Amino acid sequence: xxxxxxxxxxxxxxxxxxxxxxxxxxxxxxxxxxxxxxxxxxxxxxxxxxxxxxxxxxxxxxxxxxxxxxxxxxxxxxxxxxxxxxxxxxxxxxxxxxxxxxxxxxxxxxxxxxxxxxxxxxxxxxxxxxxxxxxxxxxxxxxxxxxxxxxxxxxxxxxxxxxxxxxxxxxxxxxxxxxxxxxxxxxxxxxxxxxxxxxxxxxxxxxxxxxxxxxxxxxxxxxxxxxxxxxxxxxxxxxxxxxxxxxxxxxxxxxxxxxxxxxxxxxxxxxxxxxxxxxxxxxxxxxxxxxxxxxxxxxxxxxxxxxxxxxxxxxxxxxxxxxxxxxxxxxxxxxxxxxxxxxxxxxxxxxxxxxxxxxxxxxxxxxxxxxxxxxxxxxxxxxxxxxxxxxxxxxxxxxxxxxxxxxxxxxxxxxxxxxx
Numbered sequence: 044x045x046x047x048x049x050x051x052x053x054x055x056x057x058x059x060x061x062x063x064x065x066x067x068x069x070x071x072x073x074x075x076x077x078x079x080x081x082x083x084x085x086x087x088x089x090x091x092x093x094x095x096x097x098x099x100x101x102x103x104x105x106x107x108x109x110x111x112x113x114x115x116x117x118x119x120x121x122x123x124x125x126x127x128x129x130x131x132x133x134x135x136x137x138x139x140x141x142x143x144x145x146x147x148x149x150x151x152x153x154x155x156x157x158x159x160x161x162x163x164x165x166x167x168x169x170x171x172x173x174x175x176x177x178x179x180x181x182x183x184x185x186x187x188x189x190x191x192x193x194x195x196x197x198x199x200x201x202x203x204x205x206x207x208x209x210x211x212x213x214x215x216x217x218x219x220x221x222x223x224x225x226x227x228x229x230x231x232x233x234x235x236x237x238x239x240x241x242x243x244x245x246x247x248x249x250x251x252x253x254x255x256x257x258x259x260x261x262x263x264x265x266x267x268x269x270x271x272x273x274x275x276x277x278x279x280x281x282x283x284x285x286x287x288x289x290x291x292x293x294x295x296x297x298x299x300x301x302x303x304x305x306x307x308x309x310x311x312x313x314x315x316x317x318x319x320x321x322x323x324x325x326x327x328x329x330x331x332x333x334x335x336x337x338x339x340x341x342x343x344x345x346x347x348x349x350x351x352x353x354x355x356x357x358x359x360x361x362x363x364x365x366x367x368x369x370x371x372x373x374x375x376x377x378x379x380x381x382x383x384x385x386x387x388x389x390x391x392x393x394x395x396x397x398x399x400x401x402x403x404x405x406x407x408x409x410x411x412x413x414x415x416x417x418x419x420x421x422x423x424x425x426x427x428x429x430x431x432x433x434x435x436x437x438x439x440x441x442x443x444x445x446x447x448x449x450x451x452x453x454x455x456x457x458x459x460x461x462x463x
Contacts, residue, residue, distance in 0.1 A: 088121040089184040089451050092200075093144075096153045096192040098126050098133035099314060101283065102366045103213045106237075106258055106439075107189050108138055110211070113440040114447060115143040123183075127151040131314060149177060152195040154223075155315060171199050178203040185450055188231070190214065197230035207450040212236040215244040215361035215384055233446055237364040240384030244361060256442045257388070259434040260369040263345045264427075276414055278379075279351040281309035281344055281367050282358070284319045289357030289381060289402070291319075294328040294335070296357075296407035302334040303411050306355075307347055311340035348374045352419040356380040359402050365389070368396075372430035377422035379410055389434075395426035 091114055095107050107124075115122045122144040126136055129150070136146045152171040155163075174196060185207040186200040197208045210231035216224055225246060228234060234253040236242035247253050282288040290308075297306055308325075312318030322337050329335055341347065344367075348354065354371040356362075356378060364385035368378045372389075378396035380386035381403075390396040399406035 090121045091185045092183040093124045093187040094193045094196045095189040098135045100134050103190050104135045111144050112142050113444045127153050154192045175199050194227040201230045207232050209233045214363045215241050221246050238385040241363050258364045259436050259439045263373045276304040276352045279307045279347050280355045284312045284321050287360040289359040293357040296404045298329050299408040300411040302331040306335045308337045353377045358383040369434045372426040375423040375427035377426050395429050
């Protein structure tokens with residue numbers, strides 16, 4: 044095993060986001076999606092506040108980058124972003140400013156699993172009160188809660204007179220989550236879910252306010268490099284080093300399959316919460332550690348995806364969507380993923396990739412043992428085709444923009460198809 048842990052700067056050099064199929068037929072540009080109502084001379088721009096729970100550059104952060112990019116580019120909107128002051132300053136804030144948004148760091152009532160004890164609830168109530176005071180006098184026309192962790196802001200905003208609130212559901216909810224989050228989600232006037240599985244897990248699948256808008260990523264394709272004949276497959280895994288991402292499942296299956304190639308592991312521990320010692324797992328589980336390279340955090344995963352034959356996503360729990368899947372597809376790389384919700388809506392079994400049951404070491408072992416470079420290359424071509432058809436960022440941005448348009452201009456827009 045070789046270990047090369049890089050210092051954190053930014054997980055991806057370009058943002059990501061999109062949309063795709065789900066509840067209804069795809070909205071067709073120029074037909075189902077309305078043009079923006081014409082601004083009246085002298086009228087003020089609508090004030091939009093987006094609230095987010097982190098300042099990093101992981102999946103939800105990249106989606107926020109796309110959403111803000113869409114909204115800030117419109118001349119009818121004035122966009123402000125609030126980031127929480129209880130997290131370290133990261134790369135997201137400067138990028139949002141570059142897009143034209145006003146970025147402010149402030150105490151926010153963010154739901155974090157590690158901070159829900161008695162003292163944490165007191166702090167949550169305190170920050171909710173601070174948020175209410177901060178909202179007073181700002182006259183926002185719409186508040187956009189970028190993740191489920193931000194949903195406490197929804198009822199606070201409504202109490203403070205904000206008439207339109209959008210909740211973006213990017214994570215699956217457990218039974219306990221539903222009990223706490225659904226009352227907050229009811230304060231939203233529109234809900235956007237990143238996948239059908241996320242919407243189902245929320246218990247809001249029949250809610251008329253909810254639409255499904257699949258994520259997507261910018262085109263990351265890089266010119267192919269010459270490959271040696273008769274080589275073994277090369278795989279890459281990229282995710283946060285947390286307990287539910289399935290690193291133990293992956294490494295156990297890798298070892299059971301006879302270490303069938305070369306495996307590169309990207310990612311790193313999260314800024315908040317517990318983490319997994321991935322190099323330690325490799326040392327403890329893999330009998331041929333020289334077949335696994337732990338790289339850690341990188342500025343740009345694109346070269347690693349380009350050099351791989353496939354990407355493995357072994358998540359042990361439900362996954363909201365999985366942007367790594369789409370990044371792989373954009374480079375023409377198939378994905379081997381667990382049946383963890385979101386990936387099931389992207390990976391068509393046997394075409395752009397393969398699926399196995401969550402925590403099913405034997406299932407993943409069987410897939411790995413049966414792969415060869417030629418089989419993976421065919422699936423990779425299918426993956427690239429799927430990306431171009433369904434998962435470009437323009438698709439998501441167009442639909443998110445349509446949701447905001449509907450909320451701000453209900454008097455001007457009769458009907459609006461925004462479901463992907």
